[in-house]
């Protein structure tokens with residue numbers, strides 16, 4: 001890493017001290033000397049690396065190996081979808097399953113790199129607002145690093161995820177209000193108490209961990225990017241990170257100029273990006289009274305809206321919305337046909353794909369990657385509620401009669 005660069009005004013910042021946003025309010029991206037790396041870093045070195053996101057070590061910002069805080073994150077499976085049931089027409093569909101990550105969501109990627117950087121920069125206390133999974137990932141990595149994590153979550157966050165944060169020893173607080181309101185408390189606390197503000201994209205290194213999803217998709221598809229990527233978009237860091245990864249890989253000579261069409265999948269009950277995209281706006285308007293069971297998508301006004309909208313347009317992609325009924329039905333279809341139990345956000349990508357195919361925008365024969373961003377087991381309230389049949393008494397000779 002050579003420096004941090006503002007994505008709004010282009011100003012450069014030294015990476016040697018803790019940084020949040022640029023003085024212009026823009027988001028900072030880490031930059032690397034890719035011209036020099038191009039002649040010394042190749043895909044073979046990656047192939048020989050560990051089966052974690054640290055296989056892309058030389059395009060990650062941590063300098064001293066001793067500061068790497070790892071729980072084995074990344075290098076998750078890219079599963080080829082089987083073509084039966086509702087998936088029958090989809091002949092080149094892949095599911096990138098982020099469920100196997102530490103803390104069972106892709107948020108582990110961002111936190112592995114961000115907490116490692118916090119350690120490197122000597123930060124002792126971090127604070128963040130979270131819709132759920134970012135909080136538990138931060139809590140887990142902070143625990144390993146010996147850093148104190150303050151986590152502020154909406155009071156209706158899935159209760160299992162709240163318990164998970166508490167279990168990792170974080171200082172957890174529930175807040176009346178959504179993630180943006182939690183963010184205000186964090187900003188006030190950062191000022192008053194000196195916590196380091198770990199909010200997504202206000203902290204410049206979470207995006208670096210998440211960009212490794214882009215490196216992995218390329219590597220797992222033999223360095224040829226797909227036609228489409230469907231990504232359940234809340235704060236948008238994953239989508240932005242992948243887009244950044246594609247540019248870096250091209251600069252390194254690892255891939256050509258082909259880019260996937262990026263699709264931001266949002267919930268009908270919280271769709272600031274979809275609305276802004278449809279209205280041709282460069283940034284988003286706060287989605288009032290946001291609600292959806294897909295808690296990771298409940299971000300009523302993402303800080304990175306201007307970057308997300310630019311990526312959708314530049315890639316020839318778009319935003320699509322699905323209702324909670326549609327995404328939960330899709331969750332079930334994925335589980336029954338593919339053998340992975342997606343989180344509701346992951347279900348949303350399959351629901352979104354079906355919509356774009358029905359509209360004639362995407363073809364089922366296109367090469368498509370759907371992101372399942374986490375495990376469905378973290379959302380018991382979205383799991384099937386039907387109880388099994390009667391309890392069988394093995395002593396009853398007619399016990400099997402109840403089995404149909």
Ligand SMILES: *Cc1c(COP(=O)(O)O)cnc(C)c1O
Pocket residue numbers: 105107132133134200232233234235236237238239296297343345346373374
């Ligand atoms: C945070 C989260 C998202 C949204 O990710 P962004 O990169 O912030 O857009 C999607 N799914 C799950 C499970 C999440 O935890």
